[in-house]
Amino acid sequence: MTYCAAMMMDKGLVFGSDSRTNAGVDNISIYSKMKVYERPGDRVIVILTSGNLSITQATLSNLDRRAHSGDGRETLWSAPSMFDVASVVGEVLREVQAKDGPHLIKNYIDSNASFLVGGQILGEEPRLFHVYAQGNFVEATQETPYFQIGEAKYGKPIIDRLIRADTDLTDAAKCLLVSFDSTMRSNISVGLPIDLVCYRKDSLKVDMRWHILESDPYFNELRRQWSDGIRDAFSKLSNLEEKPS
Amino acid sequence: MTYCAAMMMDKGLVFGSDSRTNAGVDNISIYSKMKVYERPGDRVIVILTSGNLSITQATLSNLDRRAHSGDGRETLWSAPSMFDVASVVGEVLREVQAKDGPHLIKNYIDSNASFLVGGQILGEEPRLFHVYAQGNFVEATQETPYFQIGEAKYGKPIIDRLIRADTDLTDAAKCLLVSFDSTMRSNISVGLPIDLVCYRKDSLKVDMRWHILESDPYFNELRRQWSDGIRDAFSKLSNLEEKPS
Numbered sequence: 001m002t003y004c005a006a007m008m009m010d011k012g013l014v015f016g017s018d019s020r021t022n023a024g025v026d027n028i029s030i031y032s033k034m035k036v037y038e039r040p041g042d043r044v045i046v047i048l049t050s051g052n053l054s055i056t057q058a059t060l061s062n063l064d065r066r067a068h069s070g071d072g073r074e075t076l077w078s079a080p081s082m083f084d085v086a087s088v089v090g091e092v093l094r095e096v097q098a099k100d101g102p103h104l105i106k107n108y109i110d111s112n113a114s115f116l117v118g119g120q121i122l123g124e125e126p127r128l129f130h131v132y133a134q135g136n137f138v139e140a141t142q143e144t145p146y147f148q149i150g151e152a153k154y155g156k157p158i159i160d161r162l163i164r165a166d167t168d169l170t171d172a173a174k175c176l177l178v179s180f181d182s183t184m185r186s187n188i189s190v191g192l193p194i195d196l197v198c199y200r201k202d203s204l205k206v207d208m209r210w211h212i213l214e215s216d217p218y219f220n221e222l223r224r225q226w227s228d229g230i231r232d233a234f235s236k237l238s239n240l241e242e243k244p245s
Numbered sequence: 246m247t248y249c250a251a252m253m254m255d256k257g258l259v260f261g262s263d264s265r266t267n268a269g270v271d272n273i274s275i276y277s278k279m280k281v282y283e284r285p286g287d288r289v290i291v292i293l294t295s296g297n298l299s300i301t302q303a304t305l306s307n308l309d310r311r312a313h314s315g316d317g318r319e320t321l322w323s324a325p326s327m328f329d330v331a332s333v334v335g336e337v338l339r340e341v342q343a344k345d346g347p348h349l350i351k352n353y354i355d356s357n358a359s360f361l362v363g364g365q366i367l368g369e370e371p372r373l374f375h376v377y378a379q380g381n382f383v384e385a386t387q388e389t390p391y392f393q394i395g396e397a398k399y400g401k402p403i404i405d406r407l408i409r410a411d412t413d414l415t416d417a418a419k420c421l422l423v424s425f426d427s428t429m430r431s432n433i434s435v436g437l438p439i440d441l442v443c444y445r446k447d448s449l450k451v452d453m454r455w456h457i458l459e460s461d462p463y464f465n466e467l468r469r470q471w472s473d474g475i476r477d478a479f480s481k482l483s484n485l486e487e488k489p490s
Contacts, residue, residue, distance in 0.1 A: 153398035157427040161475055174482050182402040208485075222482055229478025230406055237419050237470050240453075241463060 001189035002150030004033055004048035006116045007172050008128040008140045010165050012201040013118050014172045015046045020191035021053050034195040035060055037076050040205040043121040045085055046197055050149035051113030058096045082127035086117050090135035114149050126201050154186040155179030169198050181223050246434035247395030249293035251361045252417050253373040253385045255410050257446040258363050259417040260291045265436035266298050279440040280305055282321050285450040288366040290321055290330055291442055295394035296358030303341045327372035331362050335380035359394050371446050399431040400424030414443050426468050
């Protein structure tokens with residue numbers, strides 16, 4: 001399984017992904033699900049991946065091959081807007097699905113894969129897209145400023161409560177980590193390390209990148225503080241009145 | 246959709262269910278998903294239902310018909326243990342599936358239905374079962390003291406954090422309401438009224454039964470307090486150290 005989330009606030013973007021993949025519960029591996037493309041002063045693009053690992057890896061590899069082929073097709077480095085970047089990702093995903101999908105489907109293997117694609121290119125605002133398994137995509141807005149892929153439900157309530165377009169980047173990053181904590185507690189197929197990236201609007205470089213391991217003292221302290229805070233909030237709730245049955 | 250949860254603590258049982266059903270988003274109705282069978286001094290049985298409404302309703306109706314048929318088969322009122330009660334529910338569910346299931350499947354309609362069945366019968370301890378769509382079932386234990394059916398994931402993290410076998414009944418009921426709050430915020434197909442029942446061990450009667458409507462002042466206050474408490478807990482988390490990228 002996988003958990004990835006990305007948020008778009010007025011002040012910039014925050015991205016997070018876990019690193020656990022599994023083919024059955026008896027075959028668990030560590031793969032980063034985040035790839036960062038950075039050309040300082042020109043563009044920062046972050047891609048988060050979920051779904052069949054061979055499909056997501058092939059898509060990322062083919063994005064790189066295309067960038068180096070020099071055949072004149074649009075690439076992540078030549079695309080003039082984030083919309084074009086999302087289009088390129090969707091297009092390459094479709095090529096991979098066309099090649100590999102039928103072989104997987106024939107053997108009842110799920111070939112679904114989806115992507116969160118966000119960043120900023122010089123000349124436009126930061127933007128965030130969710131590219132679906134079919135290669136089409138939607139864009140985040142002020143009203144719906146975040147996307148999740150993979151095991152989304154456990155970590156959704158805290159994001160729904162806290163994230164708005166005017167949320168501060170540091171708070172958004174903390175909220176994302178709390179959301180990972182909730183998800184990892186309920187689903188062991190989502191696991192550390194967590195990759196976390198903060199992108200500050202108009203900086204056109206990665207502002208913070210963090211690879212959070214089991215031993216990370218900040219994340220462990222955050223988890224403990226959050227657990228205590230939840231218990232404290234719970235202990236302060238008014239008692240149920242006794243109702244007659 | 247549906248959200249039901251039931252918890253078994255040392256001091257008794259707590260049950261909760263929402264009341265929203267939908268056949269598509271354009272066809273929403275209110276049906277209680279809780280049925281209580283009480284013979285004070287002898288037994289209290291609570292059944293929560295999830296899944297295809299025609300299947301769950303037919304199962305409950307056939308449980309009643311069987312109880313009145315006098316044909317010598319085990320019923321909810323004659324079963325000597327909660328294990329036998331769960332068996333009867335599973336058996337009646339299988340009869341309904343055998344009769345209606347093939348007609349639904351032929352038209353690609355999901356006929357799945359599952360049940361939480363808990364309570365106490367004089368002479369044994371309180372017990373709680375999860376009866377699956379196939380009529381088989383599992384029982385709650387000290388280590389896994391609760392079950393959820395329907396839209397379970399949004400409301401699971403808070404239960405995982407707070408509920409243990411030694412949790413107080415009042416706290417368990419509050420936790421269940423918080424779990425409903427998280428679920429209803431994230432999935433509009435789960436909705437009020439909420440039915441809530443508390444059963445105190447060895448009382449052999451329903452101790453508290455509560456039908457929570459939109460206008461319920463306690464529940465609305467609880468939601469507000471919880472929302473404030475979460476924000477407060479979040480505001481107290483240590484700040485992320487600035488990490489170099």
